Amino acid sequence: MPSKRYKKALEVVDARKLYPLKEAVGVLAKFPKAKFNETVDLAFRLGVDPKQSDQLVRGTVPLPHGSGKTVRVLVFAKGAAAEAAKGAGAEYVGFEDMIKKCQEGWAEFDVAVATTEAMAEVRKLGKVLGPRGLMPNPKTGTVTDDTAKAVKEVKAGRVEFKTDKAGNVHVIVGKISFKPEQIEENARAVIEAVAKARPQSVKGNYLRSCTLSATMSPPVSVDLREFAAAA
Numbered sequence: 001m002p003s004k005r006y007k008k009a010l011e012v013v014d015a016r017k018l019y020p021l022k023e024a025v026g027v028l029a030k031f032p033k034a035k036f037n038e039t040v041d042l043a044f045r046l047g048v049d050p051k052q053s054d055q056l057v058r059g060t061v062p063l064p065h066g067s068g069k070t071v072r073v074l075v076f077a078k079g080a081a082a083e084a085a086k087g088a089g090a091e092y093v094g095f096e097d098m099i100k101k102c103q104e105g106w107a108e109f110d111v112a113v114a115t116t117e118a119m120a121e122v123r124k125l126g127k128v129l130g131p132r133g134l135m136p137n138p139k140t141g142t143v144t145d146d147t148a149k150a151v152k153e154v155k156a157g158r159v160e161f162k163t164d165k166a167g168n169v170h171v172i173v174g175k176i177s178f179k180p181e182q183i184e185e186n187a188r189a190v191i192e193a194v195a196k197a198r199p200q201s202v203k204g205n206y207l208r209s210c211t212l213s214a215t216m217s218p219p220v221s222v223d224l225r226e227f228a229a230a231a
Helices: 004-012 021-030 079-086 096-101 119-130 147-156 180-195 225-230
Strands: 039-046 056-061 073-076 092-094 111-114 159-160 168-175 207-214
Touching: 021 207, 039 180, 056 180, 073 079, 073 096, 073 119, 073 147, 079 092, 079 119, 079 147, 079 207, 092 096, 096 119, 111 147, 147 159, 159 168, 159 180, 168 180, 180 207, 180 225
Parallel strands: 073 092, 073 111
Antiparallel strands: 039 168, 039 207, 056 159
């Protein structure tokens, strides 16, 4: 059964309407609030075949106003790269010791970064970190020798996006406590990044639909026509 708050929210939104992004954010702001600071995210339905490896959509995008989320970073590195990562604020830094911890099932971090040298050993963690979406990857900027830059970008609010098994993409765009214009600017950056990440092999309608919602709210359908050119 939907809660009273959810039912009240349904009275604010027209489920059949496509809202321009600015209006969609305005509708979200009118919803009754939960007792905690809800996460706001975008959900995309894309016209891709996720079974085709050349139609996977993946990338990262820096959010102009951050994600509002505290990001715990693990860096696999030695020497100067390890020291640089510590200086940039990484919570966990190490090499053999950290690989061993991960092999034993430890995963109390949100993003993993590795130097190119460390990746030779970190690759062995594929079965452990891969299913959790925690494997460092050059495409997302998490395999790099500039560990300080990677740590700072992740902590500042760089978010990753990739298609799931159904060809959908979910991306955090902030917290409900953010100002509407901050949510709008973050969401705009994400929509443009997903639009530009269109695989060359995709034919027809790529950005099929997009909804904006908070953790406990109904979805608000976003009109993507203004972003169609980028895709």
